[in-house]
Amino acid sequence: MSSLIQTQAIVLSKIKFSDTSKIIQLYTKELGRIPVILKGGRDKSSKAGTITDPLNMIEVMIYNKESREVQTLGNCELINHFGNIREDYDKTIYALAVLELVKELTHEYEQNDRLFRGVTKILEKFESGSEHPLILFGRFYVFLLEILGYELQLDHCSICGNLISTGESLKFKFNSGVICGICSTKNFDSVFITPELYHLLLCLKMGKKIENSNSNWGKLLQSFLESYTKSHVESYKGLTSLRMF
Numbered sequence: 001m002s003s004l005i006q007t008q009a010i011v012l013s014k015i016k017f018s019d020t021s022k023i024i025q026l027y028t029k030e031l032g033r034i035p036v037i038l039k040g041g042r043d044k045s046s047k048a049g050t051i052t053d054p055l056n057m058i059e060v061m062i063y064n065k066e067s068r069e070v071q072t073l074g075n076c077e078l079i080n081h082f083g084n085i086r087e088d089y090d091k092t093i094y095a096l097a098v099l100e101l102v103k104e105l106t107h108e109y110e111q112n113d114r115l116f117r118g119v120t121k122i123l124e125k126f127e128s129g130s131e132h133p134l135i136l137f138g139r140f141y142v143f144l145l146e147i148l149g150y151e152l153q154l155d156h157c158s159i160c161g162n163l164i165s166t167g168e169s170l171k172f173k174f175n176s177g178v179i180c181g182i183c184s185t186k187n188f189d190s191v192f193i194t195p196e197l198y199h200l201l202l203c204l205k206m207g208k209k210i211e212n213s214n215s216n217w218g219k220l221l222q223s224f225l226e227s228y229t230k231s232h233v234e235s236y237k238g239l240t241s242l243r244m245f
């Protein structure tokens, strides 16, 4: 069956394909993540070729055929090109990292309204500069993990079930969650988690305000979330867009 679908979409990536075309990964409102081919997209005068740059939010027509792996892109219009993000190096890097997470961790043709709204909302927050880009990236990452079914377990010890209290020396087990001070002395199959990192994760998850942000804990946060993700998603290799940090 084939149909013509009109939908909003965020451009995740774009690569050359053959002499004339491009393959674009879109995260769409109606179909989830899909690859589309833009015929003639390498022609400099192609309007669609210029508005399908990664990060852009666009309105597209898609010729969708269920038997086909790659769909054909028809008309498209620019909704938002996020000019403030593009003018700022940190914002660009972390916004692209958000897109890479969506590209690497979602399955094709899995529509998810909540995730589409989440991606849109986080890009708008990058654009308005309401918080440090690293914090926005962390907020989105923790939100995405929950959507994917890998919610971070932070409030109760994953071994004894007791409520975690501040001031404990905590550990974290990637396949289950946080471990309280008492249980952590008997558990060796887990990693230490500093009070700062624990507090930060809690704030990211609960949507609480985060006071001071510096890049020291940024690295710690990123490596924690990546290790956590790798332990749940075998195919996940980590983010290439943040590797230079």
Ligand SMILES: [Zn+2]
Pocket (backbone or CB within 6 Å): 157, 158, 159, 160, 161, 162, 179, 180, 181, 182, 183, 184
């Ligand atoms: Zn415990």
